[in-house]
Amino acid sequence: MSDYVVPLKTYVAVFVALLFLTALTTGVAFIDLGSELNTIAALTIAVIKALLVILFFMHVKYSPGLTKMVIVGGFFFLALLIAFTLADELTRTWSPQVHGWSMLIPMLHSRF
């Protein structure tokens, strides 16, 4: 039902919620929860704000399933981009250092 008219009070309620969340995320940044928890809090609030904008301001809640699928698909590929990049970057030091064949040369010298 794309021609559904979103009522005025929904827009105002979403706007007030967005203002509240902006104040909350700014306030939380001034409280020391530990670097990791601060980051998680800031990003969680950002995701909630983005969802509010997408669902109500962008009318996605009232959009056909095809449109919803494209949006979910878009964010899925963004998640893939970031997840695979981090899967490489953050695990580079996990495996033991692999040495080349040249490490064998002193050993070979002692044999012959």
Place this chain on the structure above:
Amino acid sequence: MADMAVHHAQPKEFQHQFEDMEQQRDAGTFGMWVFLVTEIMFFGGLFGAYIVYRSLYLPSFEIGSRLLKVNFGATNTVILIASSLTMALSIYAAHINRKNLQVVFLALTMLLGGIFLFLKFAFEWTADYHEHLIPGFGFIVRPEWGAAGYHVPMFFCFYFFMTGLHALHMIIGFGILAVLLVMAWRGRFHSEYYAPLESTGLYWHFVDIVWIFLFPLLYLIGGRYVIGGGH
């Protein structure tokens, strides 16, 4: 002949390849979202690079983050959210066939977008320049940053590229809104036809969402609680 009768019942903006106005609207919205998905990936590359380098040089990125002016960041967030509301309300005005209200809300959206850009360029970036925080334009690595100071310019490169690309999108949006303002003034939009408003609204809200993520990532997650970290 039956088809002709159906088509005559449609508004003049109706394109003959569609079944009805609802299908035409859905197709337009769908197309706009396909474009926005490419925009998600466009900004996504920068966000991905930011995440990787932040994980590699966390202390440098935290120093850089604390040097940004959080009051400007927060004020601009509020301004952009308000402009998203007025954009949505201009579409609402088209729904209820109020021409003057569309014009007023579009003008308000442009005004708020203009204030955002004015604050960013005239105050925030100017202050950054005077504090020698723009890489390539007399950036000065301060001794109190220690070893982490070496990678602080990298944070500022990300900051200026990401907010700059966002600002470029807002300037483009500002231009499109100016065209819409004239169209709305001439009474082109009504409850049966408002596709340009709807598509531009989606774009404007998308730019808002990008800022919703840029604000915490750049201004906040370095931690604002460090004493003397505010400068």
